[in-house]
Amino acid sequence: MGKQKHIVFTGGGTLGHVMPNLPLIDHYRSEGWKVSYIGSRTGVERAKIESLGVNYYPVRTGKLRRYFDFQNFLDIFNVLAAIFQCFFLMIRLRPDALFSKGGYVALPPVVAAWLNRVPVIIHESDMTPGLTTKLSKKFARKICVSFQNACKYFPDKKVHYTGLPVRQLVFEAKRQKGLEVCGFDGSKLVLLVFGGSLGAEFLNKLTRENVQNGNLDNFHVINICGKGQLDNEVIKSNYVQFESLADDFLHIMQASDLVITRGGATSLFELLAMKKLHIVIPLSKKASRGDQIDNAGYFAGLGVSTFIEEEDCTWERINQMMQTTIDKKAPTLSKIDELEFANATEKVLNVIDRAIN
Numbered sequence: 001m002g003k004q005k006h007i008v009f010t011g012g013g014t015l016g017h018v019m020p021n022l023p024l025i026d027h028y029r030s031e032g033w034k035v036s037y038i039g040s041r042t043g044v045e046r047a048k049i050e051s052l053g054v055n056y057y058p059v060r061t062g063k064l065r066r067y068f069d070f071q072n073f074l075d076i077f078n079v080l081a082a083i084f085q086c087f088f089l090m091i092r093l094r095p096d097a098l099f100s101k102g103g104y105v106a107l108p109p110v111v112a113a114w115l116n117r118v119p120v121i122i123h124e125s126d127m128t129p130g131l132t133t134k135l136s137k138k139f140a141r142k143i144c145v146s147f148q149n150a151c152k153y154f155p156d157k158k159v160h161y162t163g164l165p166v167r168q169l170v171f172e173a174k175r176q177k178g179l180e181v182c183g184f185d186g187s188k189l190v191l192l193v194f195g196g197s198l199g200a201e202f203l204n205k206l207t208r209e210n211v212q213n214g215n216l217d218n219f220h221v222i223n224i225c226g227k228g229q230l231d232n233e234v235i236k237s238n239y240v241q242f243e244s245l246a247d248d249f250l251h252i253m254q255a256s257d258l259v260i261t262r263g264g265a266t267s268l269f270e271l272l273a274m275k276k277l278h279i280v281i282p283l284s285k286k287a288s289r290g291d292q293i294d295n296a297g298y299f300a301g302l303g304v305s306t307f308i309e310e311e312d313c314t315w316e317r318i319n320q321m322m323q324t325t326i327d328k329k330a331p332t333l334s335k336i337d338e339l340e341f342a343n344a345t346e347k348v349l350n351v352i353d354r355a356i357n
Contacts (some may be wrong), residue, residue: 011101012045086112125265163344178255261291
């Protein structure tokens, strides 16, 4: 009997760097592979991965920043220490491959795997590569991208346009279950507002102001506000808020008629796979590298997303966009139908297989 095959995953910082790993993890476990995960000690990825019963190895992390901060000097040593930690971890685990979904935790495992001659496959979710991906690409044997336009940032012999893997539950979520979780009866249109796994203060404030003043009385409003961002002073019969949710989140998404969200690639791909009308208010360039704006602009150009920048948001404009988005439901869903999502997981699996063999 041959040695059990073993694949190690990494990625974290936000759940957007974790969720695309889940369908891949499910596949390899069903095929009898040993699966392990390298992540940060306190990041959101740890609880999610450990809940699956996957062996989780926490390592030191140092955040990669694009701006000057004295913490950068300390984090250089944290990153170096993490590379050494991961190097010896790779010797112990002896995996057949390492798959990285990015985030600041991912660089040390990528470098350590390369030093141990373990095939490295990385996946970039966004239209433009993040800093970790830029630093990791020289160590990768194969690079997968969600957007075809992103291929230009990587060597032709390495890059593969695959799309973004989404969880099977995205296709199986139930509207009624989502309504039950929220305590709504479906008598009004359901508006879901969320800002990714860490929440979004701007979206929370926008939502709560317009719930309280009655502008959203025609909707049942669900606000996924992020850890520590509940506001118990907002009490309205058509409003419910959660810090975060596990699988129930996808049932809630299925129950929604309209969604307002940020421009994270994972969220957008899941919304489109579920064929949900949505308005994207991405993080501004003051608070990000502009990747969410690029993602939103791309899908808006395809006619499947509605997009407005944060600096341009007023209730009048948001209200108008909500009505327009709902009125254009039929042509928007027709355009969404032209997109392919179900085979992204298979495409990534094929790239991993080619990297190993």
